[in-house]
Amino acid sequence: MDKPLVAASACLLGTPVRSDGEACEFRPLSRQWSEHLRLLPFCPEVGIGLGTPRPHLRLSKVDGGIRLVQPRSGKDLTDAMVAWATRTSDDLAGLGVNGLVLKEGSPSCGVNRVEVHPSEEGRVVREGVGVFTMVFMALNPHIPVIEEGRLNDPNQAEHFLARVHFHHRWQIAGQEGWTAQRLMAFHDEHEIFLVARTADAKRKLGQSIATGFDDGLPAAEVALRYMIEAQDDLNVLPRRGRFAHAMERALSRMDPSLSSARREEIIRSIHAYRKGHLPRMAPLLLLDHLAGTNGSIPPWLGHLSNPVPAATGVLAEL
Numbered sequence: 001m002d003k004p005l006v007a008a009s010a011c012l013l014g015t016p017v018r019s020d021g022e023a024c025e026f027r028p029l030s031r032q033w034s035e036h037l038r039l040l041p042f043c044p045e046v047g048i049g050l051g052t053p054r055p056h057l058r059l060s061k062v063d064g065g066i067r068l069v070q071p072r073s074g075k076d077l078t079d080a081m082v083a084w085a086t087r088t089s090d091d092l093a094g095l096g097v098n099g100l101v102l103k104e105g106s107p108s109c110g111v112n113r114v115e116v117h118p119s120e121e122g123r124v125v126r127e128g129v130g131v132f133t134m135v136f137m138a139l140n141p142h143i144p145v146i147e148e149g150r151l152n153d154p155n156q157a158e159h160f161l162a163r164v165h166f167h168h169r170w171q172i173a174g175q176e177g178w179t180a181q182r183l184m185a186f187h188d189e190h191e192i193f194l195v196a197r198t199a200d201a202k203r204k205l206g207q208s209i210a211t212g213f214d215d216g217l218p219a220a221e222v223a224l225r226y227m228i229e230a231q232d233d234l235n236v237l238p239r240r241g242r243f244a245h246a247m248e249r250a251l252s253r254m255d256p257s258l259s260s261a262r263r264e265e266i267i268r269s270i271h272a273y274r275k276g277h278l279p280r281m282a283p284l285l286l287l288d289h290l291a292g293t294n295g296s297i298p299p300w301l302g303h304l305s306n307p308v309p310a311a312t313g314v315l316a317e318l
């Protein structure tokens with residue numbers, strides 16, 4: 001439980017399971033982030049019993065619906081894939097997976113804009129979702145998913161990993177069983193995290209907890225609803241202004257005896273970050289220093305940053 005568990009399309013981790021018998025390794029994930037995450041490979045097409053190499057699959061419009069077919073043989077593999085995806089989604093959730101990284105464009109693994117072919121004449125449209133991924137997201141809306149292509153953008157990578165760590169901390173907080181006190185404590189501890197990333201989630205999620213307990217729901221169900229709503233709110237890339245606002249809030253929590261000169265220094269740094277003149281780490285390091293933590297970042301400040309990208313150099317580019 002010390003590191004988040006992320007399941008990934010096996011071909012992205014270097015396993016040669018693609019239909020052409022090759023891999024398409026995504027090295028930031030397989031080589032760098034692997035130091036900070038536990039990675040779990042899976043391949044839906046191998047999972048349903050297809051060999052490697054194999055004739056390729058695609059999504060096709062059939063009788064108004066979208067099916068997973070093997071054009072060469074004409075086989076429809078949709079039902080087999082849905083059954084495997086349902087079992088495997090439950091298994092992955094049961095193993096405590098905190099996020100999924102999936103191969104873009106795949107008719108089994110793609111998250112969006114997968115090619116859908118017409119049954120006869122017509123043009124190919126990019127409007128599909130891989131069949132495995134569609135089932136997983138429907139069954140586990142509280143677990144963040146992303147395609148590897150989006151992780152090439154440092155902002156998107158940092159945000160995804162922040163969502164993964166948030167899910168992981170929630171899992172740890174609930175491992176002894178959820179109670180109202182534990183859930184409220186988790187929510188309060190993540191005030192700065194939420195304020196830094198979404199406009200209104202802190203208030204809305206607090207209300208959702210209160211409503212759940214007022215309605216007499218079991219604590220585990222309230223906690224699950226909390227994470228579903230939180231991940232939905234977090235499914236938008238945060239802006240600089242939100243982080244800057246959260247840093248100002250963090251500064252306001254600092255020891256009131258801090259000299260005004262030191263406060264001025266960090267306020268100037270936050271403003272420079274807001275305008276794009278400094279990376280986010282600059283005011284964060286000053287906050288850390290002013291908090292006097294000597295490198296051990298307190299929880300409310302640590303939630304502004306993310307140890308994984310910082311260690312891999314991704315955050316340094318922000």
Ligand code: SF4
Nearest residue numbers: 009010011043103109
């Ligand atoms: S089904 Fe998914 S994991 Fe398997 S080869 Fe295709 S993209 Fe990779």
